[in-house]
Amino acid sequence: MEIEYRKLGLKVGLEIHQQLDSKFKLFCSCPTKLAPENVKYREVTRNLWLSKSELGEIDPAALYEIARGRKIVYRIPEGHACLVELDEEPPHDINREALVISLSIAKALNARPVDEVYVMRKIVVDGSNTAGFQRTAIIALGGSIEDEDGAVGIQTIALEEDAARKIAEESDYVVYNLDRLGIPLIEISTAPDIGTPEQALRVAYRIGLIMRLSGKVKRGIGTIRQDLNISIESGERIEVKGVDKLELIPKVITYEVLRQLSLLDIREELRRRRLKPEDISEFYIDVSEVMKDCRSRIIKTSLDRGMKVYALPLPGFKGILGREVCSGRRFGTELSDYAKAWGSVGGLIHSDELPAYGISEKDLESLYKYLGLNGDRDAFILIVSDYERADRAFKAVINRLKYAFIGVPKETRAANPDGTTRYLRPQPGAARMYPETDILPLRVDESILREVEKIAIPRPEDVLRILVEEHGISRELASQLIRDPSLHLYLDLVEELRDITSPQIIASTLIVHMKSLKRDGIEVDRISYIDLVKILSAVGRGEIAKEVIPEAIKVVVSGSSFEDFLESRRVLSVEELEKIVEEAIKSNADLVKSRGFERSIGLIMGKVMSVARGRADGALVNTLVRKKLQEFLTP
Ligand SMILES: [Zn+2]
Numbered sequence: 214m215e216i217e218y219r220k221l222g223l224k225v226g227l228e229i230h231q232q233l234d235s236k237f238k239l240f241c242s243c244p245t246k247l248a249p250e251n252v253k254y255r256e257v258t259r260n261l262w263l264s265k266s267e268l269g270e271i272d273p274a275a276l277y278e279i280a281r282g283r284k285i286v287y288r289i290p291e292g293h294a295c296l297v298e299l300d301e302e303p304p305h306d307i308n309r310e311a312l313v314i315s316l317s318i319a320k321a322l323n324a325r326p327v328d329e330v331y332v333m334r335k336i337v338v339d340g341s342n343t344a345g346f347q348r349t350a351i352i353a354l355g356g357s358i359e360d361e362d363g364a365v366g367i368q369t370i371a372l373e374e375d376a377a378r379k380i381a382e383e384s385d386y387v388v389y390n391l392d393r394l395g396i397p398l399i400e401i402s403t404a405p406d407i408g409t410p411e412q413a414l415r416v417a418y419r420i421g422l423i424m425r426l427s428g429k430v431k432r433g434i435g436t437i438r439q440d441l442n443i444s445i446e447s448g449e450r451i452e453v454k455g456v457d458k459l460e461l462i463p464k465v466i467t468y469e470v471l472r473q474l475s476l477l478d479i480r481e482e483l484r485r486r487r488l489k490p491e492d493i494s495e496f497y498i499d500v501s502e503v504m505k506d507c508r509s510r511i512i513k514t515s516l517d518r519g520m521k522v523y524a525l526p527l528p529g530f531k532g533i534l535g536r537e538v539c540s541g542r543r544f545g546t547e548l549s550d551y552a553k554a555w556g557s558v559g560g561l562i563h564s565d566e567l568p569a570y571g572i573s574e575k576d577l578e579s580l581y582k583y584l585g586l587n588g589d590r591d592a593f594i595l596i597v598s599d600y601e602r603a604d605r606a607f608k609a610v611i612n613r614l615k616y617a618f619i620g621v622p623k624e625t626r627a628a629n630p631d632g633t634t635r636y637l638r639p640q641p642g643a644a645r646m647y648p649e650t651d652i653l654p655l656r657v658d659e660s661i662l663r664e665v666e667k668i669a670i671p672r673p674e675d676v677l678r679i680l681v682e683e684h685g686i687s688r689e690l691a692s693q694l695i696r697d698p699s700l701h702l703y704l705d706l707v708e709e710l711r712d713i714t715s716p717q718i719i720a721s722t723l724i725v726h727m728k729s730l731k732r733d734g735i736e737v738d739r740i741s742y743i744d745l746v747k748i749l750s751a752v753g754r755g756e757i758a759k760e761v762i763p764e765a766i767k768v769v770v771s772g773s774s775f776e777d778f779l780e781s782r783r784v785l786s787v788e789e790l791e792k793i794v795e796e797a798i799k800s801n802a803d804l805v806k807s808r809g810f811e812r813s814i815g816l817i818m819g820k821v822m823s824v825a826r827g828r829a830d831g832a833l834v835n836t837l838v839r840k841k842l843q844e845f846l847t848p
Pocket residue numbers: 238241242243293294295296297298395
């Protein structure tokens with residue numbers, strides 16, 4: 214289906230978070246590297262406390278986390294976190310290097326620096342900050358980024374501390390590693406000027422490129438994260454957190470638009486059916502007795518463990534829960550997210566998906582009968598759990614169902630790897646920032662601005678010249694590369710393979726080979742960075758011929774090891790070739806003797822090349838064959 218984004222009034226804003234490659238963390242002297250797996254650590258456990266913001270209101274996002282009542286465990290790796298991260302010592306002054314880097318990026322985005330940097334506290338309630346808030350400071354305002362569909366405004370650029378890294382999570386506890394907490398992040402927020410999914414991708418790409426060209430940001434997985442806010446005129450402004458791959462941005466936007474349109478359709482359908490929010494029952498019913506002979510394994514084992522099956526009757530709702538909202542996700546999935554998030558239950562089962570999961574047609578009939586419902590018109594939801602969790606889950610589901618009559622609920626959602634999103638938490642209220650009293654404001658004075666001037670970030674326009682003049686790649690390839698998202702990967706590889714593999718080979722692998730393999734249906738995106746490095750360095754070292762790059766990529770993507778491939782395709786040494794030539798002459802000795810020198814060359818060439826094809830240069834083989842034949846025939 215073609216979606217007319219402009220007609221729908223699509224507005225997208227990007228919030229890009231990128232870790233800076235400064236020596237120290239933002240408010241202490243710990244390093245900005247994540248701790249290795251085997252590092253010594255200790256752990257402390259804390260309970261989430263009720264955080265009333267200083268403006269008095271309790272944040273809905275805070276209420277949500279408190280309702281979940283989880284224990285929080287902090288892992289403190291030796292040498293990677295100190296008392297500041299633990300919130301047992303006040304923060305030190307803001308890291309000047311990080312400030313200079315972020316101001317230089319701000320400059321490249323045409324933003325103007327603030328006169329004074331004020332550190333603020335932003336309430337964070339999921340436990341990922343030990344203090345219950347994240348420190349953040351606006352360092353520049355305004356600015357813009359060029360795009361073929363019109364310039365996109367930059368609203369704010371902030372410098373902030375990264376959160377702790379979640380390493381384990383269960384329904385009743387969560388474990389965070391403090392190594393990431395405090396790493397400086399630049400946060401770039403665009404205005405909601407973006408009108409199409411493709412434009413969002415271009416803008417994110419361009420901002421990413423500018424940061425990367427500063428040479429002062431971290432690279433690799435997890436060092437850049439994109440949040441999106443997406444709205445359509447008739448819908449709601451939805452925050453989507455944690456899009457960690459650039460290429461996913463257009464998908465996330467398209468799916469979110471479809472989801473909002475579907476929720477609006479559901480609202481229309483509910484109105485058509487003359488249903489009202491008051492029709493939604495506040496009561497759910499224990500149906501364990503009805504389900505005691507059910508063959509479903511989930512239900513059986515849960516009942517055996519003393520849990521119950523609860524049902525929420527939904528008169529008039531037949532077909533609504535099974536409606537698709539986007540790419541394989543149904544309205545029932547949306548409700549299930551609420552049940553999981555608020556009740557910590559495994560999920561829910563709804564009548565539109567039954568019979569399934571071992572629940573038979575007969576079970577379904579008994580349930581309809583027991584609940585006094587009509588199977589042609591009505592629906593119900595089942596939750597299998599203990600009472601306490603079921604109660605929390607149902608309360609959330611009932612609230613969400615009532616919101617279906619209003620439209621799209623204001624939510625913060627998280628991106629799934631396929632580009633769909635799931636409910637994460639309610640959107641925080643406005644009252645979540647207040648001043649950090651432990652840190653004095655910092656004047657952005659001449660000396661800081663002079664340091665900013667020293668970091669010259671090439672403009673994307675200058676990159677073409679660098680590629681051609683400094684890397685020596687052809688102008689044609691370079692002009693394709695600067696418009697391609699693989700430019701980032703190219704720059705990584707050039708740096709990694711400096712003095713080993715020529716930039717021209719790297720560029721043509723990414724732009725020519727990868728693209729043509731993709732057209733042939735090979736899933737080249739599955740190749741790992743490490744495998745790419747292996748292939749390209751083998752070419753650079755002359756171990757394999759550059760002609761076999763496409764084949765090598767194919768082999769690795771199909772799951773075979775590159776090492777095996779390398780062994781089978783390794784370029785043969787002169788000694789090895791000489792041996793093969795000698796063998797070929799020896800096993801054809803009589804024929805060679807009777808034919809003589811000239812008439813044996815073709816014969817022996819053919820024998821040798823059948824073994825060495827793709828692994829030896831034809832001209833070299835020819836020379837060796839002549840030399841060995843001469844030796845053999847000369848007494
Ligand atoms: Zn520290």
